[in-house]
Amino acid sequence: MKRRELLAALAAGAMTQVSTSQAQESPAKYTNEIALPKPKVSGTVSLEDAIQRRRSVRRFRSDALPVETIGQLLWAGQGVTSPDGKRAAPSAGALFALELYMVTAAEVMHYVPQGHRAQTRATPDMRPKLQALALNQASVGAAPALIVVAADPGxxxxxxxxxxxxxxxLEAGHAAQNMLLQAVALGLVAVPVGAVDGPQAAHALGLPAGQSVVYVIPVGFAA
Incomplete structure (x- = not known):
């Protein structure tokens, strides 16, 4: 490679590193915050029945999920369930390494367990990009909603x-199983997708530095 071409390549690489660093240091801004409907703590489906019926399903109807359903799913994964701030899923040392996001065709929601709230921002449809980062698995692009489980081991x-x-x-696994069982209890189907490029998915979603996507869970009504 000629010296001029080598210098150009090095400069391009440096610019890419700076761009990535800046993206990590400046996470996406949420423009709205909503209070989610109060989660239900009892239902008509027993835990045993939900365990018996849970299956990975990859075909969905296009129907959007109601906000109360979204809130219930997120609460099952990371909702505050005690006066001292403990949550629905176990966490080593109660340090809570996880963040939950819900991706739909029109927005990204960030779950805030304290107060059972969600920060939201309108976006282009992120599902095709996440599908590409998940070995192009069709379920990721087909589901009306994607639960994104991100972790910050730091x-x-x-x-x-x-x-x-x-x-x-381990914490991600605990939370994911809670949400999968909650989906069954709500009459939904879902599939946990672990084959995802975690750092690139976090970058695409504009997540804060230190967070990486561990799971993408397509969820919706069965086709």
């Missing part, structure tokens, strides 16, 4: 050191 490192990543992955 929140655990001071206490747990090298095991922080393991514990944040």
């Amino acid at each position: 929140r655990l490192k001071q206490r747990y050191g090298a095991r922080a990543g393991v514990y944040s992955d």
